[in-house]
Amino acid sequence: MACVRHLLLLLSLLPMSMAWKPKSLFLFNKRTGEACSDHSECQSRCCVPNSPNPQAFCAAKTLFLQCVPRRKPNRDPCSDHAECRSSCCVTNSASSQTFCRPRGIFLQCTPWRRPDGARCGHHRECRSQCCIALSEVSCPRCVRRSGLLAQCLPL
Known part of the structure; x- marks a missing residue:
């Protein structure tokens, strides 16, 4: 009977949300880098997903105490x-x-961006922002800009 009283006393000291949540009995037991599924499992109280996969890991909080994904x-x-x-x-x-x-x-x-001389399909693909066909039968290529106003002109 005394054992039951001690258990009830212990449970009354815990907040209600922790008393009925089974995961909460293991509060703050995981360190940074360990797999987790809830913030309450981590010492830092920060469980975030890893970008390449959905698995979450315990992480340190930022300087402003924010919990941001890796x-x-x-x-x-x-x-x-x-x-x-x-x-x-x-x-x-x-x-x-x-x-x-x-x-x-x-x-x-x-x-x-593609260097000068490389094949291209559009101006934005080239470092020079200039993609033109050097002749009527050739494939378009990246060429450096030329002329007084550095225009995209054929050589």
């Missing part, structure tokens, strides 16, 4: 800007695969 470092494959620390997910070669990439000096997110 973001990928530069050079990791990505499919959306939100997945990257730099918020910049672009192609970095002729392939269609996209990667996290650092932002430029003016904080712009510029994709990889």
Whole structure:
């Protein structure tokens, strides 16, 4: 009987939400990097999904005590800007695969562009922003801008 009283006393000290939630009995037992399914499982009280898969992991809170999902470092494959620390997910070669990439000096997110002489289909594919066919029968290629006003002119 004394054992039951001690148990009831212990339960009365816990908040109601914790007393009836089975997961809550293991509060704060997981460290940063361990798999979790709820914020209450982590020491940091921060359980966030990992971007490439739906599995969630315990993570540290930010300086402003926010719980933000893990973001990928530069050079990791990505499919959306939100997945990257730099918020910049672009192609970095002729392939269609996209990667996290650092932002430029003016904080712009510029994709990889084809060098002069490479085949192209549109001006935006070229570093020079100039894609033209050098003759009537040739494939369009990236060429550097020329002329007094740096226009996209055939050579």
